[in-house]
Structures are given as structure tokens and as C-alpha cells.
Amino acid sequence: MNDQIFTDPRLLDDIKKFARTKTVNRDDVLINPGDKILFVPIVQKGVLRIVRQDLDGKEIFLYHLYPGQTCAMAINCCQSNRESMVKAIAEDDSEVLQIPVNIVEDWFKYPEWKAYINSTYGSRFAELIEVIDLIAFHNMDKQVLHYLQERSRAVNSKFIQITHQQIADELHTHREAISRLLRTMEQKNIVKLGRNTIELLPA
Numbered sequence: 182m183n184d185q186i187f188t189d190p191r192l193l194d195d196i197k198k199f200a201r202t203k204t205v206n207r208d209d210v211l212i213n214p215g216d217k218i219l220f221v222p223i224v225q226k227g228v229l230r231i232v233r234q235d236l237d238g239k240e241i242f243l244y245h246l247y248p249g250q251t252c253a254m255a256i257n258c259c260q261s262n263r264e265s266m267v268k269a270i271a272e273d274d275s276e277v278l279q280i281p282v283n284i285v286e287d288w289f290k291y292p293e294w295k296a297y298i299n300s301t302y303g304s305r306f307a308e309l310i311e312v313i314d315l316i317a318f319h320n321m322d323k324q325v326l327h328y329l330q331e332r333s334r335a336v337n338s339k340f341i342q343i344t345h346q347q348i349a350d351e352l353h354t355h356r357e358a359i360s361r362l363l364r365t366m367e368q369k370n371i372v373k374l375g376r377n378t379i380e381l382l383p384a
């Protein structure tokens with residue numbers, strides 16, 4: 182994967198020398214809120230779901246990381262020596278390249294690495310703005326549909342294995358409200374509900 186992102190032989194040598202590959206199973210948590218950030222993850226295979234969690238355990242979904250992508254939150258925390266403010270969960274069986282935090286800054290001497298990190302900040306910022314817009318300017322049904330579409334894209338399937346409670350937890354709302362919305366969406370032929378599964382129907 183690295184040779185598809187980077188071409189600088191010196192950077193590739195450093196990646197081989199310092200980085201470690203970690204395999205995470207579906208639903209495993211790679212990073213927890215409050216963890217000291219020891220590495221910056223670059224997804225090689227699979228998908229990671231990034232969720233913001235407050236001190237009371239309330240969560241809100243932020244974005245997914247796909248192969249070749251890294252987490253701007255983790256980079257920011259390691260640069261500012263702060264503990265993690267997010268949870269990173271494996272959406273599917275995944276493989277992650279772990280870059281030690283003590284060399285992240287040093288690698289800015291490589292133009293490709295600097296461009297990669299700057300591009301990451303830009304992409305994640307745009308995704309966060311989309312989340313904020315959904316929360317601030319749209320009804321909950323728009324938020325739920327966006328969430329389901331993102332989860333569907335992440336697992337590359339119209340069938341999503343998830344409970345109403347899990348959706349409520351990651352959208353920071355009540356299960357009863359989610360269940361009512363999903364039933365309404367089913368009546369409108371947007372989704373089809375099953376036992377702990379939701380099928381996204383063609384628009």
C-alpha cells in the first residue's frame with residue numbers, strides 16, 4: 182500500500198524501518214478516548230470508523246478512514262501531546278500501518294509526507310463540516326440516512342448489521358427516536374428493517 186501513496190525511496194525506507202503493521206478484527210477498538218497517542222494509523226486494508234466520545238460516554242459518528250487514509254485527530258493529538266479525543270473502531274477486518282509519533286514531525290522533511298498530512302487535514306475538515314451541517318441545519322432523518330449511507334459504503338453492502346441502540350449511541354440521541362424514524366423510513370421505502378439488520382433500498 183505505501184508504494185501507492187509514496188514514491189520517495191528515502192521515505193519508503195523509513196516506513197519499512199520504523200512502522201509496524203497491526204491487524205484488527207471487525208468491531209475491535211484500535212484507539213479509545215483518553216488513550217495516549219503512540220502512533221498515527223494509516224489504513225492498509227479494511228475501514229476504520231472514527232467516533233467522538235465525551236466524558237459521559239456519549240458518542241457521535243464523525244467519518245470513516247479507507248485504505249490509504251489516516252486520522253487527522255490522531256495527528257493533531259500527537260503534535261500537541263494530547264490524549265485521544267476519538268474512538269477508532271474497525272468497521273471490518275482491517276490492517277493498519279502504525280507510524281510512531283516521535284518520527285511524525287521529522288518526516289515533514291519529505292515533501293510527499295508533508296503533502297499527505299496537509300491533504301489529510303483538508304479532507305477530514307470537509308467531512309467534519311458536513312457532520313456539523315447535518316446536526317445544525319437538517320432534521321434527524323437526514324442525519325440517520327447519511328449515517329446509514331456511510332456505514333453501507335464502508336462495508337460495501339446495502340445490508341448493515343446494526344441495532345437501533347447502536348445508531349442512537351453514535352448519533353447522540355434516544356433509541357426510541359431512532360426506531361420511530363426507521364419505521365417511517367421503511368414506510369417510505371427508503372430502508373427495509375430486519376432483526377439487527379437494515380437494508381438500504383434503491384432511491
